Every structure is written in C-alpha cells, then in structure tokens.
Amino acid sequence: MGDERTNLTLLAEKMSPLLIDPSHLSYCPAMDLLALAAQDERVHVFRLNGQRVFGVSKKEAVGGVTDIQWNPNGQSLAVAFGSSVCIASANSGKIMYEKDYPTPTKAPICCLGWASNFTDAAAIRERMSSLEGTAVLDDLMTSADETLNPQYALDLPIELAFVDVASTLPKLATLPVAGSQGDVFSSRVSLDTLFKPSPIGSADRADVLIIGHEDGTIHLSMSEDFSIGKFRLQDAELNLSDSKPFLHCSHPLSTTHALLCSRMSTGVQEIQLVPFDLRLVSIAGRQLSLLASKITELHSLHRYLRQVQEQLSTEIRTSQDLPSRFMRNINETLLEKSDCTWVNAAYHLAATGHCYPEVKEWLVDELGERGHKRWDKAVNVGYENVRRLTHESLLPALDRLRVLISRLRGLSRFHSSDFSLGLSTLELDNMLDSVNCLQLLAHQLLKCAISELQQFAAFSTWLRHEIEKQAADPMSASAQEIAEKDMSFDHSGILDYIQGAMQHTQMLAYTLNEVDGGRPWDLEDEGGPIFELYKGQMNNESSGFRSQRQLPGLAGMIQHFEKQSGVFFEHISETQRRSVQIGVPISLGVGNPTCADMRMVDAVGNTHS
Numbered sequence: 001m002g003d004e005r006t007n008l009t010l011l012a013e014k015m016s017p018l019l020i021d022p023s024h025l026s027y028c029p030a031m032d033l034l035a036l037a038a039q040d041e042r043v044h045v046f047r048l049n050g051q052r053v054f055g056v057s058k059k060e061a062v063g064g065v066t067d068i069q070w071n072p073n074g075q076s077l078a079v080a081f082g083s084s085v086c087i088a089s090a091n092s093g094k095i096m097y098e099k100d101y102p103t104p105t106k107a108p109i110c111c112l113g114w115a116s117n118f119t120d121a122a123a124i125r126e127r128m129s130s131l132e133g134t135a136v137l138d139d140l141m142t143s144a145d146e147t148l149n150p151q152y153a154l155d156l157p158i159e160l161a162f163v164d165v166a167s168t169l170p171k172l173a174t175l176p177v178a179g180s181q182g183d184v185f186s187s188r189v190s191l192d193t194l195f196k197p198s199p200i201g202s203a204d205r206a207d208v209l210i211i212g213h214e215d216g217t218i219h220l221s222m223s224e225d226f227s228i229g230k231f232r233l234q235d236a237e238l239n240l241s242d243s244k245p246f247l248h249c250s251h252p253l254s255t256t257h258a259l260l261c262s263r264m265s266t267g268v269q270e271i272q273l274v275p276f277d278l279r280l281v282s283i284a285g286r287q288l289s290l291l292a293s294k295i296t297e298l299h300s301l302h303r304y305l306r307q308v309q310e311q312l313s314t315e316i317r318t319s320q321d322l323p324s325r326f327m328r329n330i331n332e333t334l335l336e337k338s339d340c341t342w343v344n345a346a347y348h349l350a351a352t353g354h355c356y357p358e359v360k361e362w363l364v365d366e367l368g369e370r371g372h373k374r375w376d377k378a379v380n381v382g383y384e385n386v387r388r389l390t391h392e393s394l395l396p397a398l399d400r401l402r403v404l405i406s407r408l409r410g411l412s413r414f415h416s417s418d419f420s421l422g423l424s425t426l427e428l429d430n431m432l433d434s435v436n437c438l439q440l441l442a443h444q445l446l447k448c449a450i451s452e453l454q455q456f457a458a459f460s461t462w463l464r465h466e467i468e469k470q471a472a473d474p475m476s477a478s479a480q481e482i483a484e485k486d487m488s489f490d491h492s493g494i495l496d497y498i499q500g501a502m503q504h505t506q507m508l509a510y511t512l513n514e515v516d517g518g519r520p521w522d523l524e525d526e527g528g529p530i531f532e533l534y535k536g537q538m539n540n541e542s543s544g545f546r547s548q549r550q551l552p553g554l555a556g557m558i559q560h561f562e563k564q565s566g567v568f569f570e571h572i573s574e575t576q577r578r579s580v581q582i583g584v585p586i587s588l589g590v591g592n593p594t595c596a597d598m599r600m601v602d603a604v605g606n607t608h609s
Contacts, residue, residue, distance in 0.1 A: 030074025319382020
C-alpha cells in the first residue's frame with residue numbers, strides 16, 4: 001500500500017495576477033469554480049480557464065479573510081471575515097446574507113464547515129440498495145431526477161406541508177440601492193435567489209453551517225440564516241480547554257460530525273478529533289428542512305420590509321424638501337410684514353381671490369413658472385414613488401409573509417403534540433395579527449397617497465394659474481381669459497391640501513410614527529392580539545377623534561413584528577440546541593494543522609469530506 005500512488009489529472013493551470021493566500025482555497029462541488037483568498041483581503045472566484053467570475057469583500061473587515069467554504073449544492077459561498085460571515089450567491093455574486101458571530105473574547109473565526117445531512121438515512125440506504133449500483137450517493141444529493149428520491153409512504157398532511165404555495169405568488173419588485181440592506185434587493189437575480197422555490201428533494205436533507213472560533217466557540221446555523229446557537233468546547237469537556245478548531249468533516253448519512261482541533265501542550269501542537277452529534281436532524285426529520293428554509297425566507301422578508309419602509313420614508317421626506325424651502329422663504333417675509341404664514345395667505349387667496357402684495361411679489365419674482373415646475377415635479381414624483389412602492393413592494397411582501405406564517409402555523413397545529421420542532425401556535429397567531437396591522441397600515445398609506453396626490457394636482461393647477469394671473473396686466477385681454485378659468489378649479493381639494501398635506505403630510509404618520517400630540521403606544525403592554533384595537537383606533541382617528549395614545553406607524557409595527565419573530569426564533573433554536581451533543585475528544589498526537597485533511601466513510605465504504 002505504501003508504494004501505491006494515485007496519478008491525478010491536471011484540469012487547468014493559470015498564472016494569477018493576484019498574490020494568493022494558499023491556506024484559503026475552495027473548489028465548488030457543482031461547477032468548475034475556484035474560490036481563493038488574495039492578500040488584498042478579498043475573495044476572488046475564477047473559472048478554470050482563468051476568467052474571474054465575481055469577488056467577495058467586506059468593508060472594514062478586521063483581520064481579513066479567515067476561511068472559505070462552498071455550500072454542498074454549489075449555489076452559495078461562505079466567507080469568514082474576522083468574526084462575521086458573508087454568504088454570496090454563485091449566480092449573481094452578490095452578498096445575500098451577512099451576519100456577525102461575536103464571542104465573549106472577541107475571537108475571530110478560524111474554521112468553516114458546510115455539510116448536508118439526509119433527514120432519513122435509513123430510507124436513503126434502502127433506496128440506494130434498490131438502485132443496485134446504478135446511482136451513487138452524490139447522484140441522490142445533486143440530481144433533480146425525482147425517480148432517484150426515496151419513496152416515502154403516502155401521507156396527505158405531510159405532502160400538503162411541502163406544497164410550495166409561495167411559488168404561485170407574484171414576484172417581489174426590485175428596490176433601489178438604499179437603506180441598511182445594501183444592494184441585495186436591487187436586481188432580479190438576487191431576489192429570485194433569495195425567494196426561490198425549494199428544489200426537488202431538498203426536504204430530504206438539511207444543510208448545516210458550522211462556524212468555529214479560535215476560543216473554541218462553535219456556532220451552528222441551518223439553511224444560510226437559521227441560527228441554532230453557539231456551543232463552547234470547553235463547557236463540554238475539560239480536555240478541550242484552549243482548543244482551536246481548524247477542520248470539519250461529515251457524511252450525508254450520519255448525523256455525527258467531526259472537528260479537528262489543535263492546542264498547545266507542553267510546547268507542541270496536539271491534534272484532537274472532536275465528534276459532535278446533531279440528533280436534531282434525525283429527530284425532526286423532513287420537517288426540519290422545511291422549517292429551516294421557511295425561517296430563512298422569513299428573515300429575508302424582514303430585511304425586505306425594512307428596506308421598503310426606509311425607502312418610503314426617504315421618498316416622502318425628499319418630496320417635501322423643496323416645497324419646504326419655498327415656503328420658508330415666503331414665511332419669513334409674511335411674518336415680518338403681514339403677521340401671517342404662507343398657509344394663511346394661500347388659504348385667504350384661494351377662498352377670497354385677494355392676494356397680499358408680498359405673496360404677489362413672491363409668486364411672480366421668486367417662484368415663477370420655473371419654480372412651480374420644480375415644485376410640481378418633486379411632489380408628483382414623491383407621491384408616485386410612494387404609491388408604487390406600497391402597491392408593488394409592500395403589499396406583495398406582506399401577502400407573502402402571511403402565506404409563510406400561515407404555513408408555519410399549520411405545521412405547528414399538525415405537530416401540536418410533538419415538541420421536536422419547538423413551534424408555538426400562540427406566537428404564530430400573534431405574528432399573524434401583526435401582519436394584519438401592517439396590511440391595514442399599507443392600505444391606509446396607499447389611500448392617503450392617492451388622496452393627497454389628487455389634492456396636490458388641484459393645488460398645483462391653481463398655483464400655476466395664480467402665477468400667471470398675478471404676472472399679467474389687469475387691463476389686458478389675457479388677464480380676462482385667466483379670470484374666466486377661476487370657476488373650473490376644485491376649490492375643495494385646493495383648500496384641503498393647503499391646510500393639510502402642504503404643511504404636514506399624513507403619510508409620515510403611517511411610516512415614522514410622526515403624529516402631533518399623544519404618547520407612543522407601547523405594543524408590549526397589550527400582550528396579545530392588537531388588530532381589533534388598532535383598527536378601532538385608526539377608524540376613530542380617521543373620524544377626527546384624537547386618542548391620548550399615538551398609533552405606531554410602519555416603522556413601529558415592523559419593529560414590533562421583528563421582536564415577536566425574535567422570540568419565536570429563539571424558542572425554536574432552544575429546542576434544537578437540546579439535540580446537539582459534543583462527544584469526548586480523541587487525541588491524535590502531535591501534528592501540523594496547516595497540512596491536514598479528513599474524510600468520513602460509512603460502513604459501506606462511501607466516502608465524503
């Protein structure tokens with residue numbers, strides 16, 4: 001055996017213009033792509049012919065790249081920067097997920113492992129036996145052929161749970177590059193990657209991301225963005241004190257994973273093999289994969305809603321900036337000479353036809369036709385963008401959120417006596433109740449935008465008319481023609497806009513909790529469903545009745561929903577953490593962590609890294 005050598009075929013050889021860090025190389029398991037870390041603290045992905053596909057970098061990355069790992073399906077690439085992990089899509093090259101994994105000692109990440117585990121290993125082994133050697137294990141993991149999947153006993157509730165209803169919903173609209181979420185929602189490819197339907201056979205396996213820190217802390221996540229929690233190797237075994245994980249391996253048919261760790265012992269590097277069992281994969285079964293994918297989608301919808309809310313607020317404020325500057329200019333003059341404001345003077349002009357001399361001078365000499373066009377364009381664009389964002393982004397996202405939570409609620413009710421998933425029907429009911437409030441808010445915002453846009457259209461036409469009227473010679477024929485148009489205006493809409501949206505748009509109340517008077521409504525004090533209370537109070541405010549409590553706007557309701565979701569996620573993670581067990585370490589003697597490899601082989605002889 002010692003004389004036998006394996007001849008490896010050279011696939012490609014290229015000279016790189018970058019200085020490469022040889023300790024961080026990763027080959028894609030599904031495509032001919034090679035990810036490598038360069039000394040410019042970026043990760044570059046190349047094809048075998050040397051063509052650069054995309055790069056992954058992080059602003060203000062502390063410590064540079066510490067590890068690289070591909071998803072087992074080859075569709076995502078995880079890159080560790082210091083104590084954070086960025087997950088980029090292999091299709092678009094954009095960072096889809098970015099999360100910080102802090103530890104008490106602020107230790108950086110030193111090891112990444114990304115593995116797939118079959119949720120029913122016995123069924124997979126039986127299926128492989130029935131195929132009689134016509135397919136290998138990798139075929140079952142990567143093939144889209146349904147005939148290769150295990151044949152489970154027919155179970156209508158289970159099959160209904162895996163029906164992907166969300167794939168029939170309209171696609172979410174792309175968003176401008178703005179807000180705290182970067183450009184992840186700015187392209188169609190990125191959105192389709194985030195909210196893609198589950199591929200065939202994905203319910204039969206669960207993807208596990210293992211993140212190891214230099215202080216021995218291990219973080220477990222599933223399906224990109226479903227965090228199980230963190231574990232300390234030192235808490236599991238005294239022999240693991242000061243151990244630093246540097247290599248991970250697993251096998252799809254085994255829930256037991258292995259970590260190679262190193263620690264200094266009497267001046268030399270001691271290598272330890274640390275097994276840990278993810279019993280949650282076999283206990284929760286196929287439902288675990290469904291749960292992980294839906295929670296990841298729920299996280300993505302959180303981020304999408306947050307960026308829509310930020311974009312709505314930006315559009316509303318931007319649309320009011322220019323009119324506010326115009327009104328500040330005339331207000332200073334009017335307060336100084338006539339002891340009134342532009343709102344008083346404009347209302348007086350629209351109601352009586354009498355124009356103050358200061359207003360006439362401002363309309364003709366300062367505002368003029370050019371200023372009116374700028375005012376009209378700024379406000380019209382703002383209202384149209386608010387209407388588009390609400391109708392094309394906010395409401396469809398809330399519809400998708402309702403379907404997703406209803407699906408989880410059905411799973412919770414069907415497994416009400418099974419505590420292996422950690423689902424709470426009551427928590428999901430409260431989350432659904434908050435979605436109802438958000439939908440009510442979105443519809444009110446849409447109605448408000450349409451109403452104020454109509455009022456502004458009447459006001460803008462009237463303002464243009466007044467500019468022309470005040471600029472014309474009273475004795476000319478054009479002045480008589482202008483005067484004849486006075487009766488064709490929507491004076492009701494003009495007056496409503498002057499005393500309402502012109503000085504303070506109601507849309508801000510729906511997005512940023514900016515309502516005059518009243519104290520904020522503490523949603524945590526209610527402790528249960530709030531939709532009926534919310535709807536009743538909103539109806540009262542629409543009728544002119546002011547409450548002492550201020551209704552939360554879109555930002556407040558999204559924050560409340562995120563808090564509810566955080567409690568829901570934590571209960572699930574806590575349940576799954578109980579099914580993780582770290583085993584007794586096995587000492588492998590003295591070794592060099594920089595040149596080590598590891599494979600896991602099952603009883604039949606199938607090998608997996």
